[in-house]
Amino acid sequence: MEYNYERMTLTVFLTGDLDLGVCSSLRQEIKDLLKENYTDRLILDVSAVNFIDSTGLGMILDFYKMMGKSGGRILVCGAKATVKNIFILAGMTFLLSEGGRLYG
Amino acid sequence: MGNKAKLILSATEDNVAVARITAAAFCGQMGFTVSEVEEIKVAVSEGITNAIIHGYNSDSEREVILELIDDDNTLVVNIIDEGVGIEDVEKAKEATYTTVDGRMGLGFVFMSTFSDEMEVVSEVGEGTIVTLKKRPSLL
Numbered sequence: 109m110e111y112n113y114e115r116m117t118l119t120v121f122l123t124g125d126l127d128l129g130v131c132s133s134l135r136q137e138i139k140d141l142l143k144e145n146y147t148d149r150l151i152l153d154v155s156a157v158n159f160i161d162s163t164g165l166g167m168i169l170d171f172y173k174m175m176g177k178s179g180g181r182i183l184v185c186g187a188k189a190t191v192k193n194i195f196i197l198a199g200m201t202f203l204l205s206e207g208g209r210l211y212g
Numbered sequence: 213m214g215n216k217a218k219l220i221l222s223a224t225e226d227n228v229a230v231a232r233i234t235a236a237a238f239c240g241q242m243g244f245t246v247s248e249v250e251e252i253k254v255a256v257s258e259g260i261t262n263a264i265i266h267g268y269n270s271d272s273e274r275e276v277i278l279e280l281i282d283d284d285n286t287l288v289v290n291i292i293d294e295g296v297g298i299e300d301v302e303k304a305k306e307a308t309y310t311t312v313d314g315r316m317g318l319g320f321v322f323m324s325t326f327s328d329e330m331e332v333v334s335e336v337g338e339g340t341i342v343t344l345k346k347r348p349s350l351l
Contacts, residue, residue: 128261129226159232159250161257162318169316190250197325198318 109137117149118142123156126164135167139174148180155186160194172203214282215241223264223274223293231260231278238280239287243348251326252287252346258319259291259342267295267340287346289327294339301332 110121120138124130142150150171154160168184175182184203187195195201217238221227235256236249244252260276268274279290298304305324310317324330327344334340 125229125232127232127257128228128264129224132225159253159257161254161261162316162322163228163257163261165318166316190247193247193250194254194322197322198316 109134111141113145113147116147117151118145118147119151119153121153121156125159126154126157126167127159127161128163131163131167135170138171148175148178150175150180150182152182152184153186154184154191155188157191158188160191162198165194165198165200168203169200214284216282217280219278219280221260221276221278222272223268223270223276224272225264225270227276228257228260228264231276232257234278235280235289238282242282242285242287243351244287244346245348245350248346248348252289255323255326255344255346256289256291258322259289259344262319262342263291263293263295263340266298267293269296285347285351287344289342289344289346291342291344292339297336297338297340298332298334299336301334305332 112119118141120141142148152168172182182203183205185205187204192204195204217234219231219234221231232253236253239249239252260278263276264270274295277292281288305320307321308317323342323344327346329345331343332340
């Protein structure tokens, strides 16, 4: 998994399909990265993600809840039309950003 | 009756993708648009995920059956498990209802949104059959 850490923000570049097969291990990997980098500011770059279902959304929502508790921030950027469509349907567009900038 | 495919899957997390890709290949011959195929992929993923997580409580020794039928240009998808079953089907269909922590509770919502018809038949202790039907909009 590719990622970078700068300006106190962890950016993770996700690839492939965000479904049950991928998310159970991915969830823990991202949690570990956040811990290792002592940050609660997370950008998930999904520009290389072709598929997401409610399991993928559930993982992202988990991070959102986790960040909320610690006063952190989370943003999802680069969503393709098919991925964006699922966020719209789930009422989760507030997590999406075109530019990938994290405020606050 | 037209084309037919039946897939018996171990209830493993990785087989969600196998089911979805098989369904996409099957309906690729039926005249669906690219975005309709995407919708079918999501609906099948949700159904198989439900069977694994809820039906079988993630017991990978169990089996989920995916049936794909081209019924006179209507795609019929049957997702069959012999798991714990659903006590209250109507409640399970509601948005954000879930019995497992860390889950969205959107499985049935996505399945019904992305198909023309959804039917759920379930018996506690016997299992669940989810039937989804979808016609290509351009035909």
